[in-house]
Amino acid sequence: MMNKPTLLILAAGMASRYGSLKQIDSFGPHGETIIDYSIYDAIKAGFGKVVFIIREEFLEKMREVFDEKLRGKIEVDYAFQSYDLTKFGIDRIIERSKPWGTAHAVMSARDKVNEPFCVINADDFYGTDAFVKMAQFLTTDVADDKMALMGFQVGNTMSDYGYVSRGVCEVDENGHMKSVTERTNIYYTDDDQGNRKIVYEENGVKHDLDPKTRVSMNFWGFTPKIFDVAAGMFQDFVASNADNPKSEFFIPTVPDYMVKRGMADFKVIPTSSKWFGVTYKEDKAMVQQSISALLAEGAYPEKLF
Template sequence: MSKPTLLILAAGMASRYGSLKQIDGFGPHEETIIDYSIYDAIRAGFGKVVFIIREEFVEKMRAVFDKKLSGKIEVDYAFQSFDLTKFGIDSVIERTKPWGTAHAVMSAKDHINEPFCVVNADDFYGKDAFEKMAAFLRNEVTDERMALMGFKVGNTMSDYGYVSRGVCDVDGDGNMVSVTERTNIYYVTDDAGNRKIVYEEDGKQHDLNPDTRVSMNFWGFTPRIFDVAQSMFSKFVEANGDNPKSEFFIPSVPDYMVKNDMASFRVIPTSSKWFGVTYKEDKPIVQESISSLIKEGVYPEKLF
């Protein structure tokens, strides 16, 4: 079997961060968060990395990654654009915001022919997650059996504002029953002074157990996902084309496949504490976390 591919979603605009965080430096030698993901992927046995980016960023991305990764892992770039004709949609819809993470994955269809893992560019997942996903993609994945890494939501929060997470309902066998994208998850303090996690929907707050498993867009797929997503995307555009803020999120595709008996998705548990950069204020925390991991010997001081 061919080595699995790592697909990195790096086309976001980083509106809450204020700059192009995909290439911002966090390690002692200005390593990006992406560098740590790729380092973990290489030692876990991945054979290729594909970046999903906006085309206008390609020269900046190449300048940061091509030389350092040469000879270590195959590198490719795919572009997420507003042109819908490649997905069989003739409509011209004016937007300033990309169509969402599932649309980003679809944009890599012509670049991936093997089992692959999807991750965000601005999330630090850790060695354990990549090793577990690589093992799954080598030994278990099929068109009818895919997976996601299940993080505890309490290990994935930011102290500086809301986050978006795919909240999972998991059965007794560790399989996903459903996954729902929640775009407003944050901390609140109750009347007794206790901090708790809530998500907001239709203007109301709902409690969320900190042990609830959530998706951090760390998915294990086969190329079958491209065709399923494309068939769903056509309907999504038809229903949401006049809403400039609508987004076609990755969790909607596995959720649809599970509910229609097209595939099962294993929720691979990890106790790893996620960290990432949603807000500028997150940066020093990420830098401190990486420094601690280097001191513990998890990563060398200089990756590449």
């Protein structure tokens, strides 16, 4: 019997665009967080453990919110994303006001995870279908040279209130990722006829993006092999970006590196789930409405735990 997969939740972000600690903001009728819905889906899909990656100063607050209600339902643990780089073999001190990005956050959980695992964002609602498909992959197909990401259509992942960041995927005819590129400035705009379209901006130039383009919403299926690969890349990244306080080591750069060097295949698992999330404070009402609609159709019980 294979170990049950683990769910790794990225919850250390600063929430600078949102304006408060959105990881524990309430969206459901009984104060449920978005994370609660993800964990509920994960438990039903067969995950055995959840590890929250947080900043250490959030620990008490997170325990208050999650420990009691999850007791007996799923194993819970915490890992800390910090500015201390010594545990990654880097002995220099670099002053920064924000952490080193999502791939660095994943590396912070190295001592907590020994089995196949899935990575998700704390503030994104992914839907049941995505967790069922990822649990299936992580218990039957995953290997050190065979990992996965959940492929959402970019048109289903936009905010009406500003720009979003997405890992834009190039997918081959077999459904495997050829490349994934982090685009940090994707937004709606109007074309010459006044029709709404999606673009990403890079170096001041706008590029059209087909709404059906598969993107990564940081919903990845990995083995612990990823920690070793990321650690080597991170040392190079820090050496190159020590003087750039805004540089971030994003998760998609690691799979992209592995694919381009023939180290692993990444299956892009298509999902019918409609993603929604809270990048901006104004997104909150839409997320609450979406959750209410799912409750009305019976997708979730009114009280989760």
